[in-house]
Amino acid sequence: YADIALYEAKAAGRNNWQFYAAEMNQRVIDRRLIETDLRNALRRSEFFLEFQPRFSVGAKVVSGAEALVRWQHPVRGRTMPDHFISVAEETGLVIALSDWVLEKACKAATEWPAELLISVNLSSVEFQRGDLIARVRRVLEVTGLDAGRLELEITETVMLRDSASALEIMIGLKRLGVRLSMDDFGTGYSSLSYLRTYPFDAIKIDRSFIADLQGETKSTAIAILESIIGLGRALAMTVTAEGIESESQLKDLASIRCDEAQGHYLGRPQSLQQFNALIAARHQHAAVAIAPGPNAA
Ligand code: C2E
Ligand code: MG
Ligand code: MG
Ligand code: MG
Numbered sequence: 001y002a003d004i005a006l007y008e009a010k011a012a013g014r015n016n017w018q019f020y021a022a023e024m025n026q027r028v029i030d031r032r033l034i035e036t037d038l039r040n041a042l043r044r045s046e047f048f049l050e051f052q053p054r055f056s057v058g059a060k061v062v063s064g065a066e067a068l069v070r071w072q073h074p075v076r077g078r079t080m081p082d083h084f085i086s087v088a089e090e091t092g093l094v095i096a097l098s099d100w101v102l103e104k105a106c107k108a109a110t111e112w113p114a115e116l117l118i119s120v121n122l123s124s125v126e127f128q129r130g131d132l133i134a135r136v137r138r139v140l141e142v143t144g145l146d147a148g149r150l151e152l153e154i155t156e157t158v159m160l161r162d163s164a165s166a167l168e169i170m171i172g173l174k175r176l177g178v179r180l181s182m183d184d185f186g187t188g189y190s191s192l193s194y195l196r197t198y199p200f201d202a203i204k205i206d207r208s209f210i211a212d213l214q215g216e217t218k219s220t221a222i223a224i225l226e227s228i229i230g231l232g233r234a235l236a237m238t239v240t241a242e243g244i245e246s247e248s249q250l251k252d253l254a255s256i257r258c259d260e261a262q263g264h265y266l267g268r269p270q271s272l273q274q275f276n277a278l279i280a281a282r283h284q285h286a287a288v289a290i291a292p293g294p295n296a297a
Contacts, residue, residue: 038091051068051270051272052269055261056260057260063116067118067120068121088123094123095125095135098123099139101120106140106145109149118150119150120153133173136150136178140176147176147178151178151180153182182195182200185203186224187208203237203240206242210243210245213225222252238259240258245265
C-alpha cells in the first residue's frame with residue numbers, strides 16, 4: 001500500500017507528496033528502531049507475560065488462562081503486542097520470543113491445579129519453519145507440563161499461507177497431545193472450511209461478535225453465536241467467547257450455553273501473582289459464582 005499512497009500523493013501535488021514521504025520515512029524509522037530494540041529486548045529481560053483468566057460459563061469456575069506478551073521498553077514504556085509482533089515476525093525474532101513465551105507460560109501452569117489449561121498464541125511464521133513440533137516437544141520436556149494442558153492458538157493466516165504443510169504440522173502437534181484452537185474465529189474468509197479440514201479442539205469466537213450483543217445488532221449476533229456454538233458442539237470442540245465486557249453479554253452467552261468466556265468483565269490480563277491469587281481464592285470455594293473481580297473493568 002505504501003507505493004499506492006505515494007503514487008496518489010504524487011498525483012495530488014507536490015506538497016502532499018512531501019507530506020506523505022515524510023510520514024513514510026517516519027514509519028520506516030519507527031520500525032527500524034523497534035527492530036534494533038527488539039534484538040536486545042530478550043537478552044535484557046524486557047518482555048513479560050500477563051495471564052487473562054478463562055471461565056467455564058456453566059460451572060462458573062476458572063478453567064485456565066491465555067498468556068499475552070508485553071514489552072517493557074526502556075523509553076517507550078509498556079508496549080502491546082500489536083506494536084511489535086509484526087516486526088518480530090518480519091525479522092524472525094518471533095521464534096526466540098515465542099520460545100520464551102511458551103517456556104514461561106508452561107512453567108507457570110505447572111504450579112496450577114491440574115484441570116487448568118494454559119493457552120499460547122502462535123505466529124504463522126512459526127509454521128513456516130520445520131521445527132515447530134520439536135520446539136513444542138522440548139518446552140513440554142523442559143517444563144514437565146502435561147501436554148493436554150497446553151492449548152496453542154492459531155489464526156487463519158497459518159492455513160492461508162501453506163495449507164498442506166500447516167495440516168501436517170498440526171497433526172504432528174496433536175500427536176504430542178497438545179490442544180489446538182482457532183483464534184479470532186469468524187474474522188477471516190474461510191473459518192468454516194478450516195474447521196472441517198484441520199484438527200482443532202476449540203474455537204475462540206472473535207470479540208467483534210460479542211460486541212454486537214446490543215442494540216439493533218443483538219438478534220443477529222445471537223443467531224450467529226448460537227450457530228457457532230451448535231457447530232462446536234457437533235464437532236466436539238470447546239467454544240470460547242472473547243471480549244466479554246458486561247454482565248448482560250455474559251448472561252446472553254450463558255443462555256445460549258457457550259462453553260467458556262474471556263474478557264475484561266471477567267478478568268483483565270494480569271500478572272502471574274494476581275492470577276495465582278485468583279485461582280487460590282476460587283479453589284477454596286470451588287463454586288464461587290462468576291463475578292467481576294478486582295481486575296474487572
Ligand atoms: P488475541 O489472541 O485475540 O488475544 C486477545 C486480545 O484481546 C488481547 O489483546 C487481550 O488483552 C484483549 N482483550 C481481552 N479481553 C478483552 C475485552 O474484554 N475487551 C477488549 N477490547 N479486548 C480484550 P493484546 O494482549 O493486546 O494482544 C493482541 C494480540 O497479540 C493477541 O490477540 C495475539 O494475537 C497477539 N499476541 C499476544 N501475545 C502473543 C504472543 O505471545 N505471541 C504471539 N505470536 N502473538 C501474541
Ligand atoms: Mg488468542
Ligand atoms: Mg491470537
Ligand atoms: Mg482473538
